[in-house]
Each structure stands twice: as structure tokens, then as C-alpha cells.
Amino acid sequence: MPVLERTDALRGDVKDRSLAEMGHSRIAWAAAYMPVLGQIRERFAREKPLAGVRIGACLHVTTETANLMLALQAGGAEIALCASNPLSTQDDVAAALCEYDIPTYAIKAEDEKTYYRHIESVIATKPHMSMDDGCDLVTTIYTKHNHLLADMIGGCEETTTGVIRLKAMQKDGVLPYPVVAVNNALTKHMFDNRYGTGQSTLDGIIRATNVLLAGHTVVVVGYGWCGRGVASRAAGMGAHVVVTEVDPRKAIEAVMDGYRVMPMNDAAKIGDIFVTVTGNYHVVREEHFRLMKDGALVCNSGHFNDELDLDAIERLSDGRKTAPRAFVEQYEMHDGRKICILAQGRLINLAAGEGHPAAVMDMSFANQGMSAAYLAKNHRNLEKKVYDVPIEIDEEVAQLKLASMGVDIDILSAEQVKYMASWSEGT
Numbered sequence: 001m002p003v004l005e006r007t008d009a010l011r012g013d014v015k016d017r018s019l020a021e022m023g024h025s026r027i028a029w030a031a032a033y034m035p036v037l038g039q040i041r042e043r044f045a046r047e048k049p050l051a052g053v054r055i056g057a058c059l060h061v062t063t064e065t066a067n068l069m070l071a072l073q074a075g076g077a078e079i080a081l082c083a084s085n086p087l088s089t090q091d092d093v094a095a096a097l098c099e100y101d102i103p104t105y106a107i108k109a110e111d112e113k114t115y116y117r118h119i120e121s122v123i124a125t126k127p128h129m130s131m132d133d134g135c136d137l138v139t140t141i142y143t144k145h146n147h148l149l150a151d152m153i154g155g156c157e158e159t160t161t162g163v164i165r166l167k168a169m170q171k172d173g174v175l176p177y178p179v180v181a182v183n184n185a186l187t188k189h190m191f192d193n194r195y196g197t198g199q200s201t202l203d204g205i206i207r208a209t210n211v212l213l214a215g216h217t218v219v220v221v222g223y224g225w226c227g228r229g230v231a232s233r234a235a236g237m238g239a240h241v242v243v244t245e246v247d248p249r250k251a252i253e254a255v256m257d258g259y260r261v262m263p264m265n266d267a268a269k270i271g272d273i274f275v276t277v278t279g280n281y282h283v284v285r286e287e288h289f290r291l292m293k294d295g296a297l298v299c300n301s302g303h304f305n306d307e308l309d310l311d312a313i314e315r316l317s318d319g320r321k322t323a324p325r326a327f328v329e330q331y332e333m334h335d336g337r338k339i340c341i342l343a344q345g346r347l348i349n350l351a352a353g354e355g356h357p358a359a360v361m362d363m364s365f366a367n368q369g370m371s372a373a374y375l376a377k378n379h380r381n382l383e384k385k386v387y388d389v390p391i392e393i394d395e396e397v398a399q400l401k402l403a404s405m406g407v408d409i410d411i412l413s414a415e416q417v418k419y420m421a422s423w424s425e426g427t
């Protein structure tokens, strides 16, 4: 790893600059688990594919994101960073990044006003490119800073929810520039969403509560890539897993994966721990809170906290709540039942834990870095559309990851390539 140069240009807004040393140490620890991103960083340092490009980034401010920022910077980019969630920032990392001349505007547990002020601070750097996790930068630039669009070349989006919002913008004819849907790369969602969310969600729940999963009923609300990961990891720890779904195809998959599938009104009565991972709105709401057992733990691992109807639980309890532990709010219902909401319904894995492990973010952020370089090179040929990550990038990320793990695979023979391209061979 090249030695990092520190700078005195300490722009940004962070909780406590004196946390920087701890941040540097933890960023270096994560780097050791991110060999693919490390190689891209070295390549970027040689080739400077982002020279002169200002990037505005709105991402979870973690040790893994810090390594992405350093790779982009090695590629010649000038970067400003803010948080993509008010509760996901690691304050030591934010402090450390400012010392690398990456102005960072992020404070863990910032209120909504500060969250948006920080987004505005990033936009004030007049980015040429946005890098989002949830699409808040694109929508803020589009709705409030139209005058910047003339100089903008494109954007990258990290997560499913962001891609859904971008596609809605494209459908309405208001997508302001081309955006690469990093989430759609196979080497992103098949690993980050499944194994990353699977492990880090349970980690967040356990850190917040120290609850035993074995023998308890975990209700996984939504069986997309994240839901599959949470369900398999919970089952691996001995939980009885119940899945709720609205898509009949995913519901069959959950059944054949060995889980009980039922409507939320039934699951609500038997669950000990509820995890939402749908990307949708109010999937746990008043009618469900009314049915839950005393002591139920309810959390969300989807992008936005509105998967839970938090107004409903406030209403049902008249706001009677205590905070027995960090990231736990225990509401007392009128009938005496107590229900706990974890991390105010925000992403439990990033709020109470540290998010996905570096080894899986390695592939997600390798895709981010290479997609940014792709945009810088090709933006003139792209339309105002949502684009998938080019398959060449996706495959290269997989090859590099396999090589870093010491895993070799077969290659097709010339005869096999010909066979796969022909229609003439029959029975």
C-alpha cells in the first residue's frame, strides 16, 4: 500500500477531529480485506482516469467508504463526502478523511436539518459526478441546483432503493444525466446484498440487544437478495425463520429454501424478532404492532426507516417509551405489552454495527471505482438513462476477487465456445 500523504486542509464538518488517529488505524485494517479495490487504487494512481473530475459523494461514511474515497483520489478526483444516512457515520473515519483532503460533512446521529445541510455542502463544491447511496444527491441537485447540470457528466448509484428512484426519474423524463446502477452488477448485489446484509444485520441486532437467536422466531419481511441473506444467516444461528412476501415467485423460493411463509398478520403473532428488508413503505404498521407478543424486537435493514410505521407505535403507546440500551427504544402499549424498536427504524446494520464487512464491500466499491472511470471516459456517448455496470467490469471484479482468494477456475475450450454459439447441434 502506498504511504498516504496527510494534509492540513481540514475542511468538512465532523464530530471530533481528535478521533482521526483511530480512523486512520481502522481504515488501514479494512484496506487489508479489500485487495481488489487496492489493485484498482494502484492502477488509478498510475493512469489517473479521474484527473480533473470533481466527485460529490453521499455514502455511508465507513472504513470501507474511506478506502473507496482514497482510490478515487489516487485516480485524480477531487472529492467531497457527506453521509447517506443520519445514523450510519463512523465519526473517527469522518475525522480521518478530512486529514486526507477529502472534506467530509457527516456526524453520527445528525438531525435531518444537518443531514441536508451536509448534502448542500457537498453540492457547493460543484461536482461533475455524483456518487450516491439512495439517490439523495441526484434528487437534491435536480430539484434545487439545476444550474449545475450543464457541467455534470454522470453519476453512480450504490443501492437498490436508489436505483428504483432513478428509474422513476427516468420514467418521468427528469433524470438529469446518465447514472450507472452499481447495485445491478452481479458482483455487487449477489454478495453485498445477500452475504453483507445477512451478516451485518444480525451483527447489528446482536450488538444492540445481545439477544439469543437460537430457538427464537425471526420474521424476515421481504425475500429479495437482502432478505435471502438475513434468512439464511438467522437459520444458521438456530432461529426459526418465517418469511413474508408479496411477490408469489419469491414466496415459492422462500418455501423451497425451507422457511415458513405466511401473511404479516399471522407472522406478527409469532415473531420474536422482525427485520424489514423490502425497500417499501409501512410494511410493519399499526395492525401488526397490535398483534405482536410482549417483548418483540422490531428493526429495519432497508435503506429508509419508513418501512416501519413509527407514528403508529408512538400512537399505540401515547409516546411512553424508555431507552434501556443504546439503539433500543422500548414502547409500552396500553395493554401493558412492550415492543422495542431498534435504531429508530434506521438501517440496523450500519446504525448499531459497522455495516457490511470490508471483504464484501471490496467488490461493491471496485464496481463503484471502475464505473466512475467508465463514466469519465464515456459520458459523451451516454444518454440521460440508468445504465447497468458494463459486463466487462463486473467480470473483471469477479476475476480479481477470485485471484485474491487463490481460487482458480476452468476456461472454455475453442470447441465449447463454438458449441455455445451454434444452433445446429441437436438430439
Ligand code: ADE
Pocket: 059, 060, 061, 062, 063, 064, 065, 196, 350, 354, 355, 356, 357, 358, 361
Ligand atoms: N453499506 C452497507 N455496508 C456498508 C459499509 N460497510 N460501507 C459503506 N456502505 C455500506
